[in-house]
Amino acid sequence: MKNAQSNELIAEIINLEAILNLPKGTEHFISDLHGEFDSFNHILRNGSGSIRDKVYTLFSQKLSVEQMDDLCFLIYYPEEKIHSLKLRQELTQNWWYEAIEHLLIIVRFSSSKYTRSKVRKALPKTYAYILEELIYQYDETTDKKAYYRQIIEKIIELGEAERFISDLAHLVQRFVIDHLHVIGDIYDRGPHPDKIMDSLMTYHSLDIQWGNHDIIWLGAVSGSKACLANVLRICARYGNLDLLEDAYGIDLTHLKTYSRETYQDNLHFKPKKNPYRKLTTTEITDSMKIQQALSIIQEKLEGQLIQRRPEFEMDHRLLLDKIKNDQLTIENHSYNLVNTCFQTINWCNPYQLSTEEEHIINDLLEQIQHSQKLNQHMAFLVEKGSLYLAYNHNLLIHGCIPLNEDGSFQSIAFNGRNYAGKKLLDLFEIKIKEAFQRPWQTDDFATDLIWYLWCGECSSLFGKKAMKTFERYFIQESETHIEEKNAYYKLRNNVDICQHILNAFNLQGEDAHIINGHTPVKQIKGESPIKACGKMIVIDGGFSRTYQKVTGIGGYTLLYNSFGMQLAAHKPFSNKETTIENNDDIISTRQIVDRQIKRLKVKDTTIGASLIKDTELLKCQLENPTHFSSTKQTKKN
Incomplete structure (x- = not known):
């Protein structure tokens, strides 16, 4: 024994x-997706150009550029590509055979860095034995070649070639990327964060660092009415109320009826132009009025929260009680208020919800907390997510580590104890999970702290002194709209500051980096995503179409394989159909960030x-x- x-x-x-x-497996870093499912889906399928690299490496001497591009898109979109070829009647016996042979070559090549056990687990059950035989026992000798040819011909003869090709294509996608990092902001602005979440839930290996836009959805499900008001208002602002209604099954009838009866047309609250579809007149009007209703409900709820949490040090954001005769006094300066919609405010108690407002927000909170699909998505976000991750010598964080002007960690006191740097983020993360586990507690410290992460000065996700939502809605003077950034965003260009942060997270090697999202890199103005001599990499390049005029590109992603790091800049994604029809990949340029002297x-x-x-x-x-x-x-x- x-x-x-x-x-x-x-x-x-x-x-x-x-x-x-x-060899170390390839890591794929992606951030600030903001509901842009089609663009995200394409980059996930092509591995930010990794598949194209392998196809060109293997076939540049055998196939033309056009043939290699066809092969790439067969791997990205096997079902769609085969359907298109069927319609054009271009599927011959020889095409099926060559396609399978080419895909098998790529599968062998891309799986070579993994153990046989790991590869076996990834194989589809239907063809596991056949695939294992074709991948591992392959031999170019004459006798064996006839054996393999017979297997492939029999697959075609039995009408299984289409399914077999699809399985091979998805295997290539699986083997090319070993692990995915999503560095925050899956939600808001774009139309389909739900589809992104569905896709991530089936992905073989990943982690998520929560973004500020993710945290308010998580906060809403955890019981924060202030977070819920923000979620609803932002959906109305970007013309995405159908996300709540159609994807998550939230009934907005009561909210719509109340908003129509209470508020007037106010063009300042007109939803932003939806780049994905044309909103109907009714949708525009409803979004306009709902946004007014939610902006007031939000101000009231946030005021209540600030008053019960003096430790958040946010009294300067209590504004409703400082309004007199449509004038607001801020720091001894009075401003005339415009676009006002204050008809439900009780000026004797401005932060008190009206009876109907309270009924609406309670009803919506109950619906949000009982939406099966949304709760599945949020549970997955908690399971796979964190505020930061130290992984393979890199610190992954969506926003920032709050700093003072001198580079020291900014601190805040909770319950008589000061928190800063890593300890502050650890506290935030503990409380996020605690609030999610107790959704029936709607105004406890843990739940309120999730809202603080959305807009508090010491939040690692917000990274600014104050959020000026009220000023942007109701004050014309643009100087009041400015949101002062944390010192981190200036100091992150400094190598010593970056190393100071890395040291605090026990990442001290020369090959350690900080990888951020959150702030769009304005490439169009010459800004570089690589900062502090490569110690800091910012990969928010504008997946969201809203930001692409500012960034000049369609997003950044990062690849980290056994040879080092490469940053990929992507051109804007048009649409799936055009992309497939024209073999129009969206990789623009690659830039080496860090090349390893010795293969990892x-x-x-x-x-x-x-x-x-x-x-x-x-x-x-x-x-x-x-x-x-x-x-x-x-x-x-």
Whole structure:
């Protein structure tokens, strides 16, 4: 028995140490998706150009550029591409055979850095045996070649070629990218964050760093009425109320009826032009009036929250009680208010909701918290998400680490204790999960802290002194609209500051980087996403069409493989149909961020460190089986 156990331990040690010497898998970094599903979906399918690189490496001497592009798009969109070829009657026996052969070559190549066990787990059950035979037992000798040819011809003869090609294409997508990092802001602005979440929930390996726009959706489901008011108002502002109604099943009838009866047409609240579809006149009018209703409900709810949380130090954002005769006094300066819609405000108690406002927000909160699909999405966001992640020597964070002007960590006191830097973010994360687990508590500290993350001065997701939503709606003078950024955004260009932050998160190697999203990089004005001599990389390049006029591109992504880091800048995505029809990939340019002198292996990664510990433990167990047996029994008892 002991010999059998020893043999098992030896086999596992050999296996683990062999894995440690495999090349590091490719990481794919993406951020600020803002509901842009089609663009996200394309970049996920093409691996930010990784698949194209492999196709060109393998076939540049055998196929024309046009043929290689056709092969790329067959991998990205196998079902759609085959359907298009069917309509043009271009599917011959020879086409099916060559397509399968080419895809098998790419599968063999892209799976070569993985263990056979890992590859086997990824194979579709229907063809697992056949695929394993074709991938691993491949031999160019004459006898074997006839054997493989017979397998492929039989697949075609039995009418299984289309399904087989689709499975091969998805295998290539799976093997090209080992792990995906989503650095925040899946939600708001664009039309389909729900589809992005559905896609992420089926992805083989990923993590998510929450963004400020994700946190208000998470806050709403966790019971924060202030977060819910923001979610509703932003959906109305961007003409996306159908996301709530159609995707998440929220009935807005009561809100629409109330808004129509209470508010007038006010063009200042007209929804932003929807770049995805033309809104009907009714949709525009409803969005205009709902936005007015929610802006007032939001101000009232946020005022209540600020009053019950003096530790948030946000009294300067209590504005309704400072209004007299349609004038607001801020820092001894009076401003005339415009576009006002204050008819539901009780000036004796301006932060009190009216009876109907309270009924509406309570009803919507109950619906949000009982939306099955939204709760599935938020549960996944909590399961896979965090405020920051230290992974493979990199610090991944959506927004910032709040800093003072001198580069020290900005602190805030909660319950008599000061928090700053990593400790502040750890506290935020604990409270986010606590609030999500207790959604029936709607005004406790943990739930209120989620709202603070949306707009508080020491929030790592907001990164500004104050959010000027009220001023943008109701004050004409543009100087009141300016939102002063945290010192982090100026200091992150400094190598020493970046290293100071990395040290605080125990990331001290020369190859350590901070990877941010949140602030669109204005490439059109010459801004670089690579800062502080490469210690800081900002990958928000404007996936959202709203930002593309500002950034000049359609988004950045980052690839980190065993040879180093590459930043990809993407041209704006047109639409799926045109892209497939014209083989119009959206990679624009690649830029090397960090090239490794020595090729990285699994042992150099975060997972590798864990495997090394496992290996050492197994070696100790092998040397002293009696001790480990008794320890195991003690734990069992």
